[in-house]
Amino acid sequence: MEAIMRGEAAPDENFRANLPAEEKVLNEFAQAAQAPPQEHAIASIAEAHRPRLTLMATQLAELERLLGKTERLSRWQDVRVGLREIASTYSPIRFPGLPEWKRAQFAAQKTRELLTLRKGETRLPLSHLLDRTASSPLAMVFPFEQMLGELGLGSGAAPVIGLSPQVVMGDIGVLRFAVAHQLGHLLESLGGQPTFTCTLLVKDDKLLSGEGERFANAFAVYLLAPLDEVQQLAGAYPRGKDWYWDAAQDVAATFGLSPRVAMTHLLNCLEESNAKQMLDTFRSDSRWWQYREDVRDHVESAWDDERRDLRERVGDLPDNNVQEALRRPRSATFEQFVSEASERGMLEPSTVDDLRVA
Numbered sequence: 001m002e003a004i005m006r007g008e009a010a011p012d013e014n015f016r017a018n019l020p021a022e023e024k025v026l027n028e029f030a031q032a033a034q035a036p037p038q039e040h041a042i043a044s045i046a047e048a049h050r051p052r053l054t055l056m057a058t059q060l061a062e063l064e065r066l067l068g069k070t071e072r073l074s075r076w077q078d079v080r081v082g083l084r085e086i087a088s089t090y091s092p093i094r095f096p097g098l099p100e101w102k103r104a105q106f107a108a109q110k111t112r113e114l115l116t117l118r119k120g121e122t123r124l125p126l127s128h129l130l131d132r133t134a135s136s137p138l139a140m141v142f143p144f145e146q147m148l149g150e151l152g153l154g155s156g157a158a159p160v161i162g163l164s165p166q167v168v169m170g171d172i173g174v175l176r177f178a179v180a181h182q183l184g185h186l187l188e189s190l191g192g193q194p195t196f197t198c199t200l201l202v203k204d205d206k207l208l209s210g211e212g213e214r215f216a217n218a219f220a221v222y223l224l225a226p227l228d229e230v231q232q233l234a235g236a237y238p239r240g241k242d243w244y245w246d247a248a249q250d251v252a253a254t255f256g257l258s259p260r261v262a263m264t265h266l267l268n269c270l271e272e273s274n275a276k277q278m279l280d281t282f283r284s285d286s287r288w289w290q291y292r293e294d295v296r297d298h299v300e301s302a303w304d305d306e307r308r309d310l311r312e313r314v315g316d317l318p319d320n321n322v323q324e325a326l327r328r329p330r331s332a333t334f335e336q337f338v339s340e341a342s343e344r345g346m347l348e349p350s351t352v353d354d355l356r357v358a
């Protein structure tokens with residue numbers, strides 16, 4: 001509290017000096033944009049953006065302490081213990097032979113229990129997911145248009161999840177997946193595993209991800225749509241020739257998934273041995289486009305609160321351009337806290353300015 005009153009919550013010169021220079025990032029961006037982004041290139045450019053998220057996480061926490069709004073931070077202290085336990089129980093060290101997706105599935109099931117979702121409670125709204133994990137969503141422009149999000153975790157702070165404006169405005173299924181995916185990374189980092197920079201991208205409705213993304217991807221989908229509940233839902237359908245189209249659409253609407261994730265997940269949950277091949281067949285079928293439209297409409301109407309809720313937390317969306325990517329992330333909560341602290345005379349006007357431009 002003392003620190004923020006002296007204006008130390010605003011980043012000092014050292015911090016600013018360590019941020020990537022605008023010119024350098026623009027060059028890297030221009031180079032990367034010419035060729036299809038390679039995983040290591042995405043990772044290194046995305047890594048350059050992590051300090052901004054970490055800073056925002058720390059500033060939010062400082063402001064919460066200053067204003068005496070420490071409820072979220074205490075919740076984080078509690079939930080962190082539970083998440084850490086899950087992370088260590090299902091760590092790759094403990095289950096060396098277990099496939100990544102299986103480990104993620106167990107961890108996701110335990111996380112659902114930790115988030116006090118009862119068995120048979122299918123709906124997992126983003127508000128519940130964010131509140132229970134004490135995570136704050138932010139809007140942040142990333143150097144790659146298709147990049148979905150990134151996680152920030154400063155010391156003494158609760159997690160922040162940076163989401164690109166395209167994700168916040170786009171397909172609700174993708175948005176939900178992006179948040180759950182970052183919580184997968186959160187679990188990995190709490191488990192003491194090397195933290196990967198998120199290289200999850202979305203192109204059309206296709207999720208592209210690197211090697212290090214397997215756990216977070218599987219964790220996300222099983223967290224949103226548990227295996228036994230998908231099986232139960234699918235079991236209600238008589239299997240006919242066109243069975244999968246309707247069943248996948250129902251899976252998407254019930255659990256709030258994107259068209260492609262819903263179909264892939266349905267095939268995996270039913271343990272189809274040639275799931276990959278089946279997915280390719282569906283995707284090249286002329287009905288795929290109609291299926292995609294139908295799923296989006298259904299998910300949009302079944303989960304229409306999701307985007308509104310998230311927009312409220314995130315506030316104004318930044319412009320979508322590379323320069324914007326170099327500036328601060330956006331958070332409605334942050335703006336509100338700064339205004340409140342300023343009105344209550346807790347911050348010097350110069351500190352307020354520093355906080356707002358940092």
Ligand SMILES: [Zn+2]
Pocket residue numbers: 181185197198199200213216
């Ligand atoms: Zn990722």
